[in-house]
Amino acid sequence: MNSPDMNTIKSPVSAAPTPRVIVREAAAPRPRWQVWLIRPEVVTLVLLVVASIVATRLSPFFADLGFILESSTYYIEFAIVALVLTIVIISGEIDLSPAAQMALSACLFGTAFKAGAPIPVAMGVSLLSGLVMGAFNGVLVTVLRLPSIIVTIGTLILYRGLAQVLAGDKSISGFPGWFVGIDYRMVGIVPVPVLVFIAASILLGLFLGITIYGRQIYQIGTSEIAAIHAGIRVRRIKMGLFIASGLTSSIAGLMVASRLGSVRYDLATGGELTMVLIVMLGGTYIFGGRGSILGTFLAAWLLVIIATGMTVANIAINAQLTVMGLLLIVSIIATNAIYARSQR
Amino acid sequence: MLRRNLMLAAALGATLLSGAAYAADPVSIVYIPKNTGNPYFDSIIKGFEDGCKTLGCDFTTVAPASAEATSQIPFVTAQIQRGVNVVAISPNSPDALNQVFDRARGKGTIILSVNSDMPGNETHRDAAILPVDFTKTGPSQVELLGKQIGYEGEIAILSATTDAPDQNVWIAAMKETLEKDPKYAKMKLVTIAYGDDDPQKSTTETEALLANYPNLKGIISPTTVGVAAAAQVVETAKKADKVKVVGLGTPNQMRRFIENGTVEAFQLWSPYNQGLLAAHFAVGVKDGTIKNEAGTVFEVPGLGKVTVEKDSVIKTQADLTTFDKKNIADFNF
Amino acid sequence: MSAISRLFRAREAGILVMLVLFVAVVSLIQPRFFSTETLRIVLLAVPLILVAAMGQMMVLVARHVDLSIGSILGFSAIAAGMIFRDHPEWPLYIGFAVGVLSGAALGFVNGLVVTLFKLPSIIVTLGTLSLYRGLLFILSGSKQIDPNDIPEPLIRMAQTSPIDIPWIVIIAFGVAFATWLFLTHSQIGRQIYAIGSNPTAAPLRGIRVMPVTILVFTLSGALAGLAGLIYAARFGYVNPGITGVGFEFTVIAAVVIGGVSINGGVGSVLGTVLGVLLLGSVQVALPILGVSGFWQNAIYGGIILIALVIDRTVRQGGLRGLLARGGA
Known part of the structure; x- marks a missing residue:
């Protein structure tokens, strides 16, 4: 899972002719250990270790795996969506609407349930809505060719607005016992949502790392024009990615519904920031073409450690907001710098 | 297996720590x-x-x-x-x-x-600490407004959100008081508006109340954001003598309006x-x-x-x- | 050139038609809407959006976006409010200066990070959205600025003026006029359009992209700061957790409706003013029509998307051209 992406980036198909010449002429090859060390994923891993040590120092209550795993369930839903978002960003697009999609699909689930639908049917409604919302984003981006950045700001407002229209500000609850509490179902001491996250990471990591589609996605993100010339079905793949994003969001929305035992329109508010933060912390290049699932996987745990560490140390929320904002900016600057170096 | 034991030990350590x-x-x-x-x-x-x-x-x-x-x-x-x-x-x-x-x-x-x-x-x-006997909020607010408008005329309510549980209990009690108590027979509740406890929305909702009901005599706003917004709108529209505002607010939030006469009285608890x-x-x-x-x-x-x-x-x-x-x-x- | 100016005119005419249609339809449903009273309410509702929209418009024209303006608005309002509260004896303009300058400083940081590291503004300002909100909590010690601490003269600015149009309305339209002068009659103003139309070609034409881009973000921040003072005047208090939250979406909606292209290089003050008026009318019309406030966000989101699609359709020579190309 570590190396294929680097290969892809340097593959001749994806690079524009002129820069390739420069790359070749640019001086001596870097020592292997440097190539390995100066990678965003390694930085993320180092940060993860540092953060764990700092958090342990900050509060004596932090170093407890059971507690960390339990706390991770509050962020893991975002982390799961962030995995798909990573692929979307690698392909050169972005989706800022998943948090709103989570809210709308969860509210649809709740409304369907209240209307008398059995839970499996309500879940089906919710998943279908994720599919439709993702496809709607996809159509706007791939067929109407609108920039995803602004389209998904629009749909972010629209989807959450629709959730508000649908559910008002009532919270919908009363789901049966078997549906509620996915985060308290454990395998050993690992809560089920964490297992889902790990499984999704492995699957998507393999998808991106070893399948032909994965390679094509990197190529699209590196140079869309080159990808089209290489015969890659760019629009179909992007459409698929937006649909996958919608579907995953609705799954995450259902997981929140199960964890809380209730849904409300403001569920996952501001989640887009958390998701983008995770992807950026994981070293995915904001302009596409580079990044890995491994990085996002590590970044998710970094976020869990930082957020949980600060909360259990009773650090005020103002400091937390400040840290999150700074982290996002610093991480994209760092990632940019690393890619700029490795390109030299 | 070893890992699990380690985790167990860590958890046990934490429990002991908090227990101590x-x-x-x-x-x-x-x-x-x-x-x-x-x-x-x-x-x-x-x-x-x-x-x-x-x-x-x-x-x-x-x-x-x-x-x-x-x-x-x-x-x-x-x-x-x-x-x-x-x-x-x-x-x-x-x-x-x-x-x-x-x-x-x-x-x-x-x-x-x-x-x-x-x-x-x-x-x-385990238990709930409530600020006041909630059954008294509704009637008490109606009386506060009634006194100011001579128990006569059109009144409106500006609440928080449509599903705010406390406010809805109070509004139900207000309605009941207005209907059952002959003292308030001439006070007519024309509408309930919802400002979502957002200053901007509460402001536009109050402005709409004034525009839609030119004969409005009073507004009850049982929420701190709402009552301040309502007072501000009435002051801006220079209608403080025509439309009385009462509600639940904090003294620091409402002091200005009391001192400049926009609001005669409001209520709260401690x-x-x-x-x-x-x-x-x-x-x-x-x-x-x-x-x-x-x-x-x-x-x-x-x-x-x-x-x-x-x-x-x-x-x-x-x-x-x-x-x-x-x-x-x-x-x- | 004339073709472009015609397009501009068509664009603004389109928004004007939408505005007139909207007012007509709402007035038909609810005749009370068509009154000077409603006009007064709309005019009171728009200054806040209008001032910030002028900044956001320039940012969009330069092919960027600023998501942090809500937090900047809150920060500036708190900073100015703290001056008012802690130094009531100081003249009003000091509070104004603090508000506008602190906004400008935060905007400058946005611009600097975006240009220096060549990062996408949407991600940078998504980060500063959170960062500035955190800083404003820290600055204020999470304490609200109470109505008592807002100076009387400032509050009266939202109520009246010598010519009986509230000062904040005059200021807002003054800012719009100044922006128009700046964009159409100054060299830098025209350079902003050039950068947005073609960022790679701009330096070849002797435009210093970095300083101009930083200036645009600084202006956007300063105007968001000014909007913070208008907020304090209109609502009479400033709360660290409420003031300005979600404001960026309203402003972006207004600007996009106003025909400013998110692809940069296109947008006019007149269009933006009309967009703001349309959005302000929607905001006021919903409660008068008795529509639940819950609809507001869905309507905003829908309007943004429709405006985007219209924008794209116009640029690609109508729906047919769009579909033809889409099929390619």
Whole structure:
């Protein structure tokens, strides 16, 4: 899972002719250990270790795996969506609407349930809505060719607005016992949502790392024009990615519904920031073409450690907001710098 | 297998640690308000602090940035982990916190719902400290407005959100009072508007009220954001003499309007006393001096005798406090 | 050139038609809407959006976006409010200066990070959205600025003026006029359009992209700061957790409706003013029609998307051209 992406980036198909010449002429090859060390994923891993040590120092209550795993369930839903978002960003697009999609699909689930639908049917409604919302984003981006950045700001407002229209500000609850509490179902001491996250990471990591589609996605993100010339079905793949994003969001929305035992329109508010933060912390290049699932996987745990560490140390929320904002900016600057170096 | 044992050891260590802390230290209380930066909850915090000063309990407060339904959950979990004895909380949702509360209580943490209850989910918390006898809010507000408009004319209500549980209880009581009590027979409730506790929305909603009902005589706004916005709109539109505004507000928020005559009087209770009472109750229950069951009577210095009612509900005061030109200078919260 | 100016005119005419249609339809449903009273309410509602929209418009024209303006608005309002509260004896303009300058400083930081590290503004300002909100909580100690601490003269600015149009309305339209002068009659103003139309070609034409881009973000921040003072005047208090939250979406909606292209290089003050008026009318019309406030966000989101699609359709020579190309 570590190396294929680097290969892809340097593959001749994806690079524009002129820069390739420069790359070749640019001086001596870097020592292997440097190539390995100066990678965003390694930085993320180092940060993860540092953060764990700092958090342990900050509060004596932090170093407890059971507690960390339990706390991770509050962020893991975002982390799961962030995995798909990573692929979307690698392909050169972005989706800022998943948090709103989570809210709308969860509210649809709740409304369907209240209307008398059995839970499996309500879940089906919710998943279908994720599919439709993702496809709607996809159509706007791939067929109407609108920039995803602004389209998904629009749909972010629209989807959450629709959730508000649908559910008002009532919270919908009363789901049966078997549906509620996915985060308290454990395998050993690992809560089920964490297992889902790990499984999704492995699957998507393999998808991106070893399948032909994965390679094509990197190529699209590196140079869309080159990808089209290489015969890659760019629009179909992007459409698929937006649909996958919608579907995953609705799954995450259902997981929140199960964890809380209730849904409300403001569920996952501001989640887009958390998701983008995770992807950026994981070293995915904001302009596409580079990044890995491994990085996002590590970044998710970094976020869990930082957020949980600060909360259990009773650090005020103002400091937390400040840290999150700074982290996002610093991480994209760092990632940019690393890619700029490795390109030299 | 080895890993699992290690984890077990870590967990055990943590349990021992918190257990030891519990045996040696004074009662520890954490209060989690709806969100940070809300002056109303600052007064409750002040009450807790003063209460703990005299009682010798440890008090801390932590708050999320937004009043979104799930924002308090990580904070509750972190407090369980810290081994806190009592979590007092003004819940952002009547049900989204059920699971985490159950877990906290399973570990021996006492959960107190402060300032509002969790209707329909009372079994998930230990007790609720309410500011006032909520059945009196509605009639009391109607009377306050009635007095100012000569018990006659069109009136409107500007509430928080359509599903705000407390406000809806009060509005139902207002409607009933207006219908049943012949004293208010000539007061006509024309509409209920919802400002969502957002300054901007409350403002446009009030402006719409004035535009849609030119004969409007009064507005009741039983929410602190709403009543301030309504007063501001009436002042801006220079209609303070035609449309009377009453409601529930904090003195600091409303002082300007009382002093410049836009608002004659408004009501509230004492959030400070709620904090004070909650601190006393929490320590008493933890010490075993107060039984958390209906009928228990205990004394809080400065507040007198307090009774635990059905479903472990405790009301801080019986009647609402009315603030007007005469007494507003005495209050600072 | 004339073709472009015609397009501009068509664009603004289109928005004007939408505005007139909207007012007509709402007035038909609810005749009370068509009154001077409603006009007064709309005019009171728009200054806040209009001032910030002028900044956002320039940012969009330069092919960027600023998501942090809501937090900047809150920060500036708190900073100015703290001056008012702690130094009531100081003249009003000091509070104004603090508000506008602190906004400008935060905007400058946005611009600097975006240009220096060549990062996408949407991600940078998504980060500063959170960062600035955190800083404003820290600055204010999470304490609200109460109505009592807002100076009387400031509050009266939202109520009246010598010519009986509230000062904030005059200021807002003054800002719009100044922006128009700046964009159409100054060299830098025209350079902003050039950068947005073609960022790679701009340096070849002797435009210093970095300083101009930083200036645009600084202006956006300063105007968001000014909007913070208008907020304090209109609502009479400033709350660290409420003031300005979600404001960026309203402003972006207004600007996009106003025909400013998110692809940069296109947008006019007149269009933006009309867009703001349309959005302000929607805001006021919903409660008068008795529509639940819950609809507001869905309507905003829908309007943004429709405006985007219209924008794209116009640029690609109508729906047919769009579909033809889409099929390619």
